[in-house]
Amino acid sequence: MVNRRTLLKLGSVGMAVAVAQAPARAFGSTLLGDSTGLARAVFDERFAEAQAFASVFQSRGMPTTGIRGDVAALWYRDLKARLLERRLPIVGLTDRTALFCLEELARDVGMKVQGRIDHTFDQGGALTHQVTGPSAWTAAGHRLGSQQGFGRVMASLLTDPTLHGESFAAQKHTGPFSAVDRKQLVSWWIA
Amino acid sequence: MALPLPPNVSAADFRSALGEFTAAIGAQWVFTTEEDVMLYRDSYSIFWGEAEERIASAAVAPASVEQVQQIVRIANKYKIPLYSISTGRNLTYGGSSPTLRGSVIVDLKRMNKILAVDEKRHFALVEPGVSYFDLYNYIRDNKLKVMLDIPDPGWGSPIGNSLDHGVGYTFGPFRDHFGSHCGMEVVTAEGEIIRTGNGAIPNTDAWQDYHYGAGPTVDGLFAQSNFGIVTKMGFWLMPLPETYLNGKVLVPRYQDFQALVEEVSYLEDSFLIGMPQFGSPAGGALLEPPPPELGPLMQSGWPTQDQIDTYLRTTNKAAWSVTLQFYGPEETVRANWSAAKRRMAKAIPSATFQDGIFFPLPVPPEAEQNLLQPVKTAVGIPSLEIFFITTRNPMTDADPWDGHADFFAFVPRTAKAVHEASRLFYDVYREFGLPTFHNPFFTPVNYYSRSYVVATLVPTWRDPVKNARSRELFGRLVDRCGERGWGSYRTSPAFQERVVSKYSFNNSALLRFQEKLKDGIDPNGILSPGRYGIWPANMRRNRA
Numbered sequence: 008m009v010n011r012r013t014l015l016k017l018g019s020v021g022m023a024v025a026v027a028q029a030p031a032r033a034f035g036s037t038l039l040g041d042s043t044g045l046a047r048a049v050f051d052e053r054f055a056e057a058q059a060f061a062s063v064f065q066s067r068g069m070p071t072t073g074i075r076g077d078v079a080a081l082w083y084r085d086l087k088a089r090l091l092e093r094r095l096p097i098v099g100l101t102d103r104t105a106l107f108c109l110e111e112l113a114r115d116v117g118m119k120v121q122g123r124i125d126h127t128f129d130q131g132g133a134l135t136h137q138v139t140g141p142s143a144w145t146a147a148g149h150r151l152g153s154q155q156g157f158g159r160v161m162a163s164l165l166t167d168p169t170l171h172g173e174s175f176a177a178q179k180h181t182g183p184f185s186a187v188d189r190k191q192l193v194s195w196w197i198a
Numbered sequence: 199m200a201l202p203l204p205p206n207v208s209a210a211d212f213r214s215a216l217g218e219f220t221a222a223i224g225a226q227w228v229f230t231t232e233e234d235v236m237l238y239r240d241s242y243s244i245f246w247g248e249a250e251e252r253i254a255s256a257a258v259a260p261a262s263v264e265q266v267q268q269i270v271r272i273a274n275k276y277k278i279p280l281y282s283i284s285t286g287r288n289l290t291y292g293g294s295s296p297t298l299r300g301s302v303i304v305d306l307k308r309m310n311k312i313l314a315v316d317e318k319r320h321f322a323l324v325e326p327g328v329s330y331f332d333l334y335n336y337i338r339d340n341k342l343k344v345m346l347d348i349p350d351p352g353w354g355s356p357i358g359n360s361l362d363h364g365v366g367y368t369f370g371p372f373r374d375h376f377g378s379h380c381g382m383e384v385v386t387a388e389g390e391i392i393r394t395g396n397g398a399i400p401n402t403d404a405w406q407d408y409h410y411g412a413g414p415t416v417d418g419l420f421a422q423s424n425f426g427i428v429t430k431m432g433f434w435l436m437p438l439p440e441t442y443l444n445g446k447v448l449v450p451r452y453q454d455f456q457a458l459v460e461e462v463s464y465l466e467d468s469f470l471i472g473m474p475q476f477g478s479p480a481g482g483a484l485l486e487p488p489p490p491e492l493g494p495l496m497q498s499g500w501p502t503q504d505q506i507d508t509y510l511r512t513t514n515k516a517a518w519s520v521t522l523q524f525y526g527p528e529e530t531v532r533a534n535w536s537a538a539k540r541r542m543a544k545a546i547p548s549a550t551f552q553d554g555i556f557f558p559l560p561v562p563p564e565a566e567q568n569l570l571q572p573v574k575t576a577v578g579i580p581s582l583e584i585f586f587i588t589t590r591n592p593m594t595d596a597d598p599w600d601g602h603a604d605f606f607a608f609v610p611r612t613a614k615a616v617h618e619a620s621r622l623f624y625d626v627y628r629e630f631g632l633p634t635f636h637n638p639f640f641t642p643v644n645y646y647s648r649s650y651v652v653a654t655l656v657p658t659w660r661d662p663v664k665n666a667r668s669r670e671l672f673g674r675l676v677d678r679c680g681e682r683g684w685g686s687y688r689t690s691p692a693f694q695e696r697v698v699s700k701y702s703f704n705n706s707a708l709l710r711f712q713e714k715l716k717d718g719i720d721p722n723g724i725l726s727p728g729r730y731g732i733w734p735a736n737m738r739r740n741r742a
Contacts, residue, residue: 076583076586077581077582077583077586078582079331079352079353079580079581079582079583080567082331083329083331083332083335084335102586104585104586107241107585108353108582108585111241111287111353112353114237114238114286114294114307115285115307117234119233119234119237176232176233176236178236178237179236179239179241181600181660
């Protein structure tokens with residue numbers, strides 16, 4: 008479900024922005040940067056982009072969990088109890104199916120998908136990004152470019168406090184079987 | 199998308215009702231914003247984005263039986279339709295969305311206590327918000343000597359699943375989740391609490407030991423229905439088996455399927471095996487692409503027996519297989535596998551056998567992730583892996599689905615019925631010009647031990663044009679199977695009325711009887727109106 012929906016398909020040549028150019032912010036003072044302000048950064052360790060995403064959080068001492076597709080153990084043996092006790096945002100770079108499961112499960116703790124960027128390789132191998140999120144995300148999406156390496160950029164974007172001021176709901180954007188191929192990934196924010 | 203009002207309720211009355219819900223259970227547990235209510239949208243809806251999509255008007259999440267009673271009384275006062283869910287995860291069957299658009303969801307997720315698990319008498323007593331994962335983790339963490347029979351995926355609740363006639367994958371009596379329940383507590387439409395079976399005796403210590411009580415048994419009225427809100431339920435559990443063993447039987451000849459079916463039924467009905475898993479090496483597995491050589495065989499329509507025999511000779515693959523599963527002490531599982539092989543070899547001389555895997559139970563936690571499907575589910579370990587397996591099915595790559603609506607036709611345990619149903623499904627899909635995985639090698643699923651299911655997953659989308667075609671296809675399958683005398687055990691709200699309409703013996707006397715009960719038990723029609731075709735009197739015009 009998307010309301011106040013902002014959709015942007017990006018991917019034209021020339022939008023690539025090096026990781027070094029991503030906003031350099033003091034994580035300790037950002038919405039997510041405080042280690043007590045983020046419940047978890049979730050990444051699917053089967054994908055290099057997701058590993059790069061996680062490395063940014065890890066380098067700053069922030070909590071990460073790797074999965075390999077199935078989110079059941081993460082949710083039922085870890086996150087659910089923590090989030091029921093204290094509701095903090097979770098972010099991730101996973102495949103779409105993992106996000107589908109997490110957004111269904113998040114209802115149990117009163118949380119919802121507030122933004123997502125789908126990273127799609129088309130049949131020619133070109134990378135595009137589809138943004139569904141607060142209006143600030145649209146502009147931020149331009150930083151992603153059409154080259155590999157978006158995982159690290161996404162990690163920086165998701166820790167940018169200026170992107171999270173507007174309430175937004177982006178849940179149930181797709182079903183679990185929507186992946187056009189098995190490489191399609193999605194970055195997301197659940198709060 | 200604006201949220202709908204409950205049908206036949208004024209905006210002013212709805213506001214008043216929401217105010218009273220808030221006073222009863224607290225503002226943070228009454229959900230009225232679009233963002234919150236849309237969390238209950240059915241992700242697989244076959245009406246996605248259309249006027250008929252089953253969208254709720256609000257949701258409430260009570261924490262206790264007393265709060266459920268209060269909600270029901272307020273709903274009666276304002277004639278607000280309610281729709282209760284346990285965890286609301288029965289995707290393909292409506293998920294967390296109501297049957298009637300504009301209903302208020304009663305989300306029982308906060309009633310999540312595991313009240314008892316007895317490893318000596320082998321039962322559990324739980325509330326609706328307890329999921330299979332929760333119960334499994336409790337059993338594992340406390341090292342209790344019982345085994346769950348779980349659905350796949352395992353994120354639903356034992357109460358919700360069994361009330362929807364859900365099924366599992368172990369021994370026959372436990373695979374029938376409603377059939378293995380023992381005792382329930384129900385809040386009626388009037389807000390009264392009743393307990394069934396021995397639970398009706400005050401201070402009984404035998405509620406989960408005897409399920410009938412005295413006099414008529416009413417438990418069945420609360421499954422696939424709208425006669426009450428179940429707030430507690432007991433389940434009989436299987437004692438933890440000492441070991442698990444499986445073995446595969448391969449049958450080369452197409453014509454020997456009936457003999458295979460008969461032998462498997464003997465073993466199943468004698469309680470010698472758990473759920474048999476049929477397959478066809480020549481036809482491919484259900485969630486895998488069919489062998490490429492099958493394409494030419496099906497190119498000119500349903501093949502003749504001669505063509506099938508030629509195909510089998512060419513491919514040199516067995517026509518049929520069945521994996522037999524054994525639970526128990528090592529001595530007995532090995533002996534039962536030996537006995538099964540002896541019987542099979544006598545009935546089907548060309549059959550061959552493959553020893554499978556054997557391991558002690560329980561599976562150590564650190565080894566769970568190494569266990570592959572379908573064995574993991576067969577030993578009661580819940581997961582969400584089914585979503586990932588299906589996503590990776592190349593068959594859907596060309597036009598990926600968003601969800602699916604399942605149609606499971608129940609047929610007798612005979613080869614003839616399985617082949618006939620497979621052909622029927624194939625013909626309907628061909629009529630719609632759609633690809634189908636039904637072919638002469640299609641195999642049944644043995645969820646309920648005394649019948650077979652011939653299944654299909656009808657795709658659903660975010661695209662209304664495609665959904666309209668899927669609805670028509672689904673309806674045709676319901677009608678064609680109904681004409682043949684076959685029903686479906688469970689279906690989404692979009693098709694419940696149509697499926698129920700096939701149970702029309704004696705001018706639908708069964709449904710008329712249920713409607714009389716509804717009128718007496720729930721005169722204002724506040725509980726899940728329309729569920730499985732049971733409408734309150736003032737809404738019967740909604741009938742298809």
